[in-house]
Amino acid sequence: MANEEFNLLTVKKPPEKRNLLEKYNIPVEHLSYEYITECKNIKELERIVLILRSGEEGFYPDLIRHAEEQLTSVNPGSIVLRKIQPTITRDMLGKDERQELDSDIDEWMKHMHLREKDLDDGKLLNQTEIIPQPDIRKITINSRQTSMNKTKTKRIKSCDYNAWDKYDVDTELNRIDLSEEQRQSQVKRNQQKQKEIFKKMSLTFTGTELSVMAEQEREKGNEAFKVGDYEEALQFYNSSLMIDSTINGYNNRAITYIKLHRFNDAVDDCNKVLAMDYTNVKALLRRALAFEQLEENKKALSDYETVLKIEPTNNLAIVAIKKLRIPCESKKVRIKIENDDNIQSSIEKIIDASYKKNDRKYEICFCDRAPTSSQYTKPLPHRKGNYCYDDSKISLNNNKKQSIFTHVEKSTRHSASSGVIIEELPNNEDVDIVAASNSKSKVIECEKNKEKIKFVRGDHAQDDFNGIINSPYEFILAWQSLRNDVDLKAHSQLLRTLGPDNLESVVGNKLDGQMFSKILHCLNQHFCNSNDAIMLRNFLMSLSQLKRFSIIKMFMDKNDEQALISMITFLNKEHVPQVEIICKAYNIKIT
Incomplete structure (x- = not known):
């Protein structure tokens, strides 16, 4: 009986260990210089390097080096190419790095000791002095009775015509308005009580505890801001700043004000941050953004330039300065134009x-x-x-x-x-x-x-x-020689001699914002007559075909747009054909 039971037991054989060639399904012929040189598959090259390093098919140092070089050329950041290195200890660092590390650790230790001391002082203060505590809540029977009475309101039956005749709509509306005012006043009283309770409770907290609580409220505001609930984020930021006023709290509330289109409040918060730290880049950028939305471009430009002085590689400031500098420079002075007979x-x-x-x-x-x-x-x-x-x-x-x-x-x-x-x-x-x-x-x-x-x-x-x-170079020399021409008559003569057909070959890629604006005003002043209507149309079409036109037209100010609208209106009055093409090229809508 025992032998029969023993025969029923079977022992499972361990699986045979496969070599890497079978595991990765790579033939032996691929382990050659020619195939490795032509191979561009990153996964296959990594597997070939692992097979050669294992030594299962032999040890070939030069072939391993060649495979690693090929993998480096295809994918330099491959995990297979990483080399294991020992953990860097303090003795392995240089003298300057050790001093910097020691100073950082000492500063952190001092900060932690100060926080611990602050907490200990708070505990001693609670033991020695009596701090006013908020009253304990009490359950009153009257509140239950009043709540029950409020719920039991008489309702007029639909078939009771006598009661409906006595019903006064104005009285009921006044009662509803009065109850709403009472409810709002009650809410304000409750908020005031909560503030008083918080002031009493804040006396029992140390500075460290207050900073931790403020940071927790600020993090809640950050989570609400990421979701897009800016109103809730603003409430959390307000409570955080009420507990402890910090630079990060004011910065976060400033960007929330910008999202809510409250730009003046955002400027005030940024000013508070800059009063504490005048080199704060976030505050400068957000104040510049608020100024830009308030159409105070000069103040925004000065803030962006200050950011570039602090961080010369700030891409946001560079892009904003390029956008704001041309309109600001074009509105510097007002020039008195004098009419000269000669x-x-x-x-x-x-x-x-x-x-x-x-x-x-x-x-x-x-x-x-x-x-x-x-x-x-x-x-x-x-x-x-x-x-x-x-x-x-x-x-x-x-x-x-x-x-x-x-x-x-x-x-x-x-x-x-x-x-x-x-x-x-x-x-x-x-x-x-x-x-x-x-x-x-x-x-x-x-x-x-x-x-x-x-x-x-x-x-x-x-x-x-x-x-x-x-050539564009010769045109620039002639154009710059007329930069003191106030009435643009000399510019108009230069444009007439060139003609609209030669404008693209002569101007080339030298078109900039000031030249574009001056050409528009010159055409508006000296070409809006019946004899030059066709030439005006040809100039506007040739100007829209220049290389940098699509970029330059985005920087047109109101004066340029007004000049362009007046020219298109003139062409419509003269019944010049193809005016719709010009409107489409310049993104101008004429009603």
Whole structure:
């Protein structure tokens, strides 16, 4: 009987241990230089490295190194490549690191000792002095009776017509309003009692206990803020600040006020934080955000700039400054515009002032009096010396017929020449072309509104820039030479000579916010007439096709939008086609 029972017992054999090749299902042929070099599968490379490190198929140090290098090139942060290192002890650190670690530990220990001492002092205070405690709650029978009486209110039956005739609606409404006022006053009294109770209880707490309680309330507010319940978060932050006023509490309540669109309260909380710590970045950023919502862009810009002084790599401040700097700079001063009968004299004054300014700034001369070498027959550009011409003594009377571009070519003789000739557009009826008899230069004379402006185009071999613009660099030089042009008439003449078809090739990627604004105002002031309606439409369409137009148009201020709306309204009155395309490109809606 015992033998039969023994035969029924079976012993389970332990499973055979499989090698890593079978476990990972990797053939032996893959353990080669060629396959490892071409393999890009991270998982397979990790398994190959583990197989080679195990030594089950042999020990190949060079092949292991090659597999690790291939895995490093594919995935440098792989777990397989991590090397086990011993735990760093204090003796393994450098002298400076040890001192920093010791100072941090000492500071933490001092802080903990102070908190323990504060708790012990609070216990001794409770034992020695009698602190007023809140009254114990008592259950009164009258409260039960009054609550029962309140619940038992007479209700008029629906069939009792005599009672309904006696029912006064105004009296009932007054009673409801009175009960609501009583309820609100009772709530205020209860809140006041709770505050008094808390003041009495706070006398029994130490500073450490109060800070812990305030931190707990602040954490509850953080949880409510993450969920999106800003009203509840504000209540928790208020209770936290009532217990203990901290920088973090004011910062958190400030961002809650911003979420609730209470921007003035947010500014007040940020001011309290900055009064305690004037380098607090969070308070500066949140106050700047509140100022931005209150449309006080200058104050917001100054706060963002202060943040950049403290943290030069703060991305939020960098982006905000780029957005706010252009509108703030465009509204600095108000310029008085004076009407001058002689346009030519005003243009000459503007260009001559800019030319003299450039000479004073750089002091570079291009005259022929400089000493030369055997290698160069013509003198190179040099610093102004005693042997050079004195341009300051030359009066404007000798250059009355010089145009905008003849001044530009003086200051840019070292620039490369190009092939587009600046001429007045042929559709202008007031253009007279006069051929010079003794030279190769041509004078293009434009008469408009009884005023004459002359543009000289010379073909001199010695001049590199002879009234020709074919590159963004040359256009920028000509545009900047007119920066003192207040009435934008010289700018309008420059745009007319370029034409809308050449605008994209000449301006290129040099369009910025100030140039865009000035072009819009120039078109609005000098192109809104019946003769230039088609040209105005072409300029607006060419301007919308520039490379940086999609970015620049987002920074338009109210004046730019008003100028654009007035131009589109004018085009609609003139019945110019394709105005809808311009409205869509500039995101303008005309009702």
